[in-house]
Amino acid sequence: MANKLPKVFLGCDKAYDDADIILFGAPFDSTTSFRPGARFASSAVRNDSFGMETYSPYIDKDIGEISVCDDGDLELPIGDTDMTLDEIKGYALGIYRDGKIPFMIGGEHLVTLGSVLAASEVYEDLRVIQFDAHADLRDNYLGVGLTHAGVMRRCFDILGEGKIYQFGIRSGEKEEFEFAKNSTILTKFDFTGLDEVVEALKDKPVYFTLDLDILDPSCFPGTGTPEAGGVRFNDLLKAIYKISKLNIVGLDVTELCPVYDMSGCSTQTACKIIRELLLSLGGKDDE
Numbered sequence: 001m002a003n004k005l006p007k008v009f010l011g012c013d014k015a016y017d018d019a020d021i022i023l024f025g026a027p028f029d030s031t032t033s034f035r036p037g038a039r040f041a042s043s044a045v046r047n048d049s050f051g052m053e054t055y056s057p058y059i060d061k062d063i064g065e066i067s068v069c070d071d072g073d074l075e076l077p078i079g080d081t082d083m084t085l086d087e088i089k090g091y092a093l094g095i096y097r098d099g100k101i102p103f104m105i106g107g108e109h110l111v112t113l114g115s116v117l118a119a120s121e122v123y124e125d126l127r128v129i130q131f132d133a134h135a136d137l138r139d140n141y142l143g144v145g146l147t148h149a150g151v152m153r154r155c156f157d158i159l160g161e162g163k164i165y166q167f168g169i170r171s172g173e174k175e176e177f178e179f180a181k182n183s184t185i186l187t188k189f190d191f192t193g194l195d196e197v198v199e200a201l202k203d204k205p206v207y208f209t210l211d212l213d214i215l216d217p218s219c220f221p222g223t224g225t226p227e228a229g230g231v232r233f234n235d236l237l238k239a240i241y242k243i244s245k246l247n248i249v250g251l252d253v254t255e256l257c258p259v260y261d262m263s264g265c266s267t268q269t270a271c272k273i274i275r276e277l278l279l280s281l282g283g284k285d286d287e
Contacts, residue, residue, distance in 0.1 A: 128208075
């Protein structure tokens with residue numbers, strides 16, 4: 001009989017009780033405003049991860065050295081946004097209360113809200129670091145308050161002024177940038193000032209959210225709302241290694257839309273980013 005490969009991401013097959021990081025998918029894209037398809041990201045990265053090594057030459061670590069449980073995908077009610085966020089919040093809350101780190105693979109960016117809601121119930125003075133092309137600060141989009149275009153506005157409603165740090169932002173309505181001036185710490189286009197933010201937040205619990213459209217579409221076309229003028233892959237990796245020094249209590253990677261890059265390069269890029277995040281965060285207590 002042939003051996004069947006487990007449907008987990010890159011050998012992340014530890015039992016839940018034995019794992020420090022719990023990886024899970026949130027296949028939801030019902031509020032996508034341009035090109036849908038992010039719901040297929042988690043299955044795509046699991047499938048394509050079998051073509052990638054578990055070892056990172058960037059930081060000299062291997063997935064076998066850390067404890068990660070890929071717990072599969074949540075079964076989400078695609079047509080009901082409120083129920084979807086409740087499902088994500090409930091699942092993430094259990095992980096936080098077990099003293100583990102939830103690592104969510106979206107899905108569109110709105111899924112972040114569910115995990116941030118859960119984190120805010122467990123961790124006082126929570127901060128959010130966002131890497132993204134878009135400000136995501138719209139109070140509503142076509143009259144709807146819960147959309148991927150307004151996920152950071154809803155996170156602001158939870159956390160309050162000065163607790164969201166946004167990097168790489170190069171798109172949004174004028175009103176969003178005006179709102180950010182007094183409400184968030186927003187850096188346009190790149191990671192300028194990230195070192196100072198890392199120093200300022202070294203004693204704070206931090207949630208990290210990465211929208212993959214921060215990457216330039218010339219190297220990452222497989223996303224729902226591509227924006228020219230993005231950062232390069234190596235610059236993103238350097239930024240990831242910097243924030244991994246913080247007390248990251250939860251995180252997510254969102255907005256891979258594999259169907260818009262039939263070459264598979266975008267999915268492989270997402271796989272490598274997820275691997276580097278896992279390796280950067282896993283085993284820090286042993287260092």
